Amino acid sequence: SAVISQKPSRDICQRGTSLTIQCQVDSQVTMMFWYRQQPGQSLTLIATANQGSEATYESGFVIDKFPISRPNLTFSTLTVSNMSPEDSSIYLCSVDGLAEENEQFFGPGTRLTVL
Amino acid sequence: AQKITQTQPGMFVQEKEAVTLDCTYDTSDPSYGLFWYKQPSSGEMIFLIYQGSYDQQNATEGRYSLNFQKARKSANLVISASQLGDSAMYFCAMREAYGNKLVFGAGTILRVKS
Numbered sequence: 535s536a537v538i539s540q541k542p543s544r545d546i547c548q549r550g551t552s553l554t555i556q557c558q559v560d561s562q563v564t565m566m567f568w569y570r571q572q573p574g575q576s577l578t579l580i581a582t583a584n585q586g587s588e589a590t591y592e593s594g595f596v597i598d599k600f601p602i603s604r605p606n607l608t609f610s611t612l613t614v615s616n617m618s619p620e621d622s623s624i625y626l627c628s629v630d631g632l633a634e635e636n637e638q639f640f641g642p643g644t645r646l647t648v649l
Numbered sequence: 650a651q652k653i654t655q656t657q658p659g660m661f662v663q664e665k666e667a668v669t670l671d672c673t674y675d676t677s678d679p680s681y682g683l684f685w686y687k688q689p690s691s692g693e694m695i696f697l698i699y700q701g702s703y704d705q706q707n708a709t710e711g712r713y714s715l716n717f718q719k720a721r722k723s724a725n726l727v728i729s730a731s732q733l734g735d736s737a738m739y740f741c742a743m744r745e746a747y748g749n750k751l752v753f754g755a756g757t758i759l760r761v762k763s
Contacts, residue, residue, distance in 0.1 A: 567750060576740060576753045577694075624692050628751070638684065638744070638751060640694035
């Protein structure tokens with residue numbers, strides 16, 4: 535199994551500012567996924583990050599708002615830019631199982647509140 | 650397009666009893682995987698169980714089992730001998746191919762009563 539850590543675990547930010555969330559995996563993985571969970575809602579994929587290529591964004595999410603970096607096979611960052619209260623959510627990174635297709639693991643999440 | 654439906658917004662179960670959480674899905678891809686996750690109030694997503702579309706037997710993991718009815722496109726989670734610590738949000742999710750994204754249902758809040 536993969537062990538995933540995220541920083542920060544939570545933050546309270548002012549509108550108009552940006553926050554960068556880090557995701558670290560203890561093993562090399564090809565694909566990393568960033569999800570958003572708005573209050574009381576389910577999880578929605580923001581983008582898929584492959585090392586060495588541009589992230590692939592889902593409908594409704596754009597690179598200018600959620601820029602992603604993937605500098606190596608164990609690390610990725612998601613930035614939430616020009617934040618508004620509507621960006622208050624839990625942001626989670628996720629990776630596929632390393633040896634088994636029947637696994638997909640999540641980091642502990644970053645709980646963001648925008649005032 | 651993939652779609653996951655969880656029709657039970659909330660469920661109550663008495664401690665030590667079994668409970669079934671419903672999940673139906675829709676896909677045109679013959680190869681897919683179904684996942685169940687538990688999300689306690691802390692927000693972390695805890696992987697519970699997986700069922701592949703070609704698996705002949707229903708998946709089981711300890712007190713968790715998956716009632717997979719492929720023709721009906723349902724993948725219900727059964728939790729046996731419920732414990733107070735099982736109180737959480739439960740999500741059903743589907744992935745159409747390895748390396749692809751998970752699509753989640755709306756979730757079911759489970760409350761275990763003592």
